[in-house]
Amino acid sequence: MTTRQAHTMRSDPRDREYTLCRAASEYLRLLAEAGYIATDDSAMIEAATEFLRGLDQLPAEDTGTARVLGADFAARLPRPAASSRFVGPLTTALLLAAPQSPADAAAWAQHAGQAAAAYAEVLTEQALGQHEAILRAAVAAREHRISELQDRLHYAATHDRLTGLANRAVLEEWIGAPRATAETVSILLVDLDGFKQVNDTHGHHVGDELLVAVADRLRAVAQADDCVCRYGGDEFVIATIAGNTTAQADADRILCDIARPFALSTGDVHIRASIGIATAAPGNHDAPALIHAADRAMYVAKSGGGQSYRVQD
Numbered sequence: 001m002t003t004r005q006a007h008t009m010r011s012d013p014r015d016r017e018y019t020l021c022r023a024a025s026e027y028l029r030l031l032a033e034a035g036y037i038a039t040d041d042s043a044m045i046e047a048a049t050e051f052l053r054g055l056d057q058l059p060a061e062d063t064g065t066a067r068v069l070g071a072d073f074a075a076r077l078p079r080p081a082a083s084s085r086f087v088g089p090l091t092t093a094l095l096l097a098a099p100q101s102p103a104d105a106a107a108w109a110q111h112a113g114q115a116a117a118a119y120a121e122v123l124t125e126q127a128l129g130q131h132e133a134i135l136r137a138a139v140a141a142r143e144h145r146i147s148e149l150q151d152r153l154h155y156a157a158t159h160d161r162l163t164g165l166a167n168r169a170v171l172e173e174w175i176g177a178p179r180a181t182a183e184t185v186s187i188l189l190v191d192l193d194g195f196k197q198v199n200d201t202h203g204h205h206v207g208d209e210l211l212v213a214v215a216d217r218l219r220a221v222a223q224a225d226d227c228v229c230r231y232g233g234d235e236f237v238i239a240t241i242a243g244n245t246t247a248q249a250d251a252d253r254i255l256c257d258i259a260r261p262f263a264l265s266t267g268d269v270h271i272r273a274s275i276g277i278a279t280a281a282p283g284n285h286d287a288p289a290l291i292h293a294a295d296r297a298m299y300v301a302k303s304g305g306g307q308s309y310r311v312q313d
Contacts, residue, residue, distance in 0.1 A: 016099075020056065023097035024048035030089030036077070047076055052097050055115055060107035063114070070115030074122035087120045160230040162208055163215035167229060172287040174227040174239055175280075186247035186279045188238045189294035190218065190254060193272040193306035195234040202266045209264045210271065217257045221250055237291065244279050244311060251275045251309035259307065274302035275309035 024045045028038060038044040051073040058065055077086070094112040099105050158170045166174070174180060175187075192214065199207040211234065218236055222228045227239040238254075240247065254275060261268040276298025280290050293312040301310040 016056070020052040020097050021045070021049050023052055023093040026096055027089050027093035030092055031086060034085040034089060036086060047073070048093065051115075052093070055094075055108070055111050056097070056099075058107070058111050060110070062111075066111035066114035067118040070118035071122045073115070074119040074126075077123070077126075086123060087116065090119055091116055163212050163230050165215050165218075165228050165230040165236070168231060171227055171229040171231070171237055171239060171291075175285050175287040175290060180239075180241060181285045182282055183241040184243045184279060184282055185285060185290070186240055186242050186244065186277060187290050187294040188240070188247055188251055188254070188309075189231065189276045189278075189291065189298045190236040190238070190258075191274050191276075191298050191302060192234040192258070193274055193302065195271065198269060198271060202264075202269070206264055206266050206269065210262055210269055213262045213264065214258060214271075218254065221253055221257060231291075237294070244277065247277045247279065248309065248311065251277060255307060255309065272307040274298050274306045276301060276312070277309055278312040 027048045028041060028044050031038070031044075051069055054069045055066060073090075094108075094116060098108050098112070158167060159165065160167050175185060192210075195207065195210070198210055211230070214236065215228070215230065218228050218238060222238050223240060225241065227237075229237040229239070231237045238250065240250065242250075255273060258271060258273045261270050276294040276296065278290050278293035278297060280286070297310040297312045301308045304310075
């Protein structure tokens with residue numbers, strides 16, 4: 001009698017089907033113990049039973065189909081997170097489903113071993129793929145955090161902590177940039193009149209509120225391409241690609257805007273400003289010299305009583 005004939009002479013097929021279904025149910029139970037929760041128990045049992053039926057129908061001489069069945073069955077699991085724990089449940093199910101006939105049992109053992117090996121390989125590949133994806137995501141997240149940190153460090157190095165305006169280094173870089181050097185550039189240096197009295201009367205926290213509010217009003221005056229800088233203390237600078245006429249018009253607006261009361265935590269606070277204006281022709285931009293000229297002009301305005309602007313001689 002051949003092995004194939006032994007398959008055809010088994011006992012009641014209903015008993016065999018019961019054995020396969022019982023093995024499939026045990027597989028699902030053991031999967032659950034290993035941490036795998038099926039979304040549809042009945043569909044999972046049917047899939048396992050179908051897999052076992054496929055193995056049961058293979059002739060002994062078929063040496064390749066069992067691997068295909070095992071790999072296909074593993075692929076039906078929706079990418080388990082811990083595949084190594086899910087090989088044991090299949091091995092147990094294959095043992096429970098083994099035929100009683102020695103000839104059939106020998107063929108079953110061969111096919112079951114091939115199917116289990118392929119099943120384990122697929123799950124391992126899936127797990128490795130998941131781990132690789134997790135690793136890639138972790139690397140990407142780390143790179144993103146590093147990039148954010150670099151951005152914050154760069155921002156801190158180029159901006160005033162209190163007002164968020166550019167600092168001196170950015171101002172000088174802006175004045176010396178190729179686009180700026182090809183144009184006429186004007187510097188408006190704004191110094192607050194009476195800022196010390198605000199600090200002395202209301203405290204430094206109100207003085208800080210005032211500096212932030214002044215910075216906001218200067219941003220509103222500036223054009224999108226201008227550089228608005230907190231130069232130090234209560235001094236601000238606006239660098240703009242414009243000549244004297246436009247700079248003076250901007251200065252008039254700044255004086256009016258700063259003269260309006262500031263609604264701060266202590267109530268309305270009034271302050272004034274003195275402004276110095278310096279202009280550099282195209283191709284002749286010396287940032288320190290230009291800022292120094294605007295500073296001298298500002299002191300002339302302040303010595304004249306403030307609430308005014310002066311243009312460099």
